[in-house]
Amino acid sequence: MTNSPYTLRDFFAQSGLPLLEAKMLVEQALGVSRAWMITHDLDVLSEHQWQALQALCNRRTAGEPMAYIMGSREFMGLDFTVSPAVLIPRPDTETLVEAALGFLKDKVTARVLDMGTGSGAIALSIAHFAPQTQVFASDISQEALAIAQVNAEKFKLDVDFRQSSWFDQFCGETFHLIVSNPPYIHQGDEHLSQGDLRFEPRLALTDNADGLSCYRIIIQQAPRHLTQGGAIYLEHGWNQAEAVRALLIQAGFAQVCSIRDLAGIERVSGGVWLAE
Ligand SMILES: C[S@@+](CC[C@H](N)C(=O)[O-])C[C@H]1O[C@@H](n2cnc3c(N)ncnc32)[C@H](O)[C@@H]1O
Known part of the structure; x- marks a missing residue:
């Protein structure tokens, strides 16, 4: 698995979204808890994880409601x-x-x-x-x-x-x-x-x-x-x-x-x- 050069902390800093929404997208894309994010925010993300996060972030940035992105x-x-x-x-x-x-x-x-x-x-x-x-x-x-x-x-x-x-x-x-x-x-x-x-x-x-x-x-x-x-x-x-x-x-x-x-x-x- 190839690694991206990025961490969760980079995603939070770059997403341009409110922090709560960014965290919800991480939950959805990576299937991890908020507690996990706190202890793993400097882990390097795989290329696949980073792309999955970017895909959700792009949908949100285009205005799609959080409920549709989260599915609930x-x-x-x-x-x-x-x-x-x-x-x-x-x-x-x-x-x-x-x-x-x-x-x-x-x-x-x-x-x-x-x-x-x-x-x-x-x-x-x-x-x-x-x-x-x-x-x-x-x-x-x-x-x-x-x-x-x-x-x-x-x-x-x-x-x-x-x-x-x-x-x-x-x-x-x-x-x-x-x-x-x-x-x-x-x-x-x-x-x-x-x-x-x-x-x-x-x-x-x-x-x-x-x-x-x-x-x-x-x-x-x-x-x-x-x-x-x-x-x-x-x-x-x-x-x-x-x-x-x-x-x-x-x-x-x-x-x-x-x-x-x-x-x-x-x-x-x-x-x-x-x-x-
Ligand atoms: C404002 S939404 C309400 C959805 C849900 N009851 C709610 O409150 O979240 C209106 C709903 O009416 C449905 N609808 C539209 N025309 C209809 C019709 N002629 N007969 C039955 N349902 C219809 C739509 O498909 C939609 O699901």
């Missing part, structure tokens, strides 16, 4: 496998999961549907923290569902995943709780071509319309898939709460309200289905 992201305390086929789970979405868990806490059993499940972040967190529930999840993307299934196996959770456009594969089925974090970015939003969003699936980010079209479909169809007293919670953008509440009221939902995330932004809106 923590959500609700669980370590989710992610790939460019799925949205990277966001801390904001924990607001939706917590609302769902609050609704479920007194229920002995419940059927729950998460639509547009992506990595399975919402569905699997609910299955993990509310084990009395029977969880179903859909996504239109087969690639996303494959990642969700990897996560289900990793966490040893049983979720019924189906490839479906919203309710299409749930004909005649009802649920006590429906949740979704659908694509909600306006097609013209400049953020789509900036930062992490450049690397995430467009299908997960935008409805290719005004940002509200998925809510119109989901809210219009939800009543026939909810039990009497069943609830719906939908995550949305920072400026969409009023519009989503209006759609819920228009569809006949009761107790329509919005929930703020940790930043104080109305992030989730929902309601209860009481009508026949």
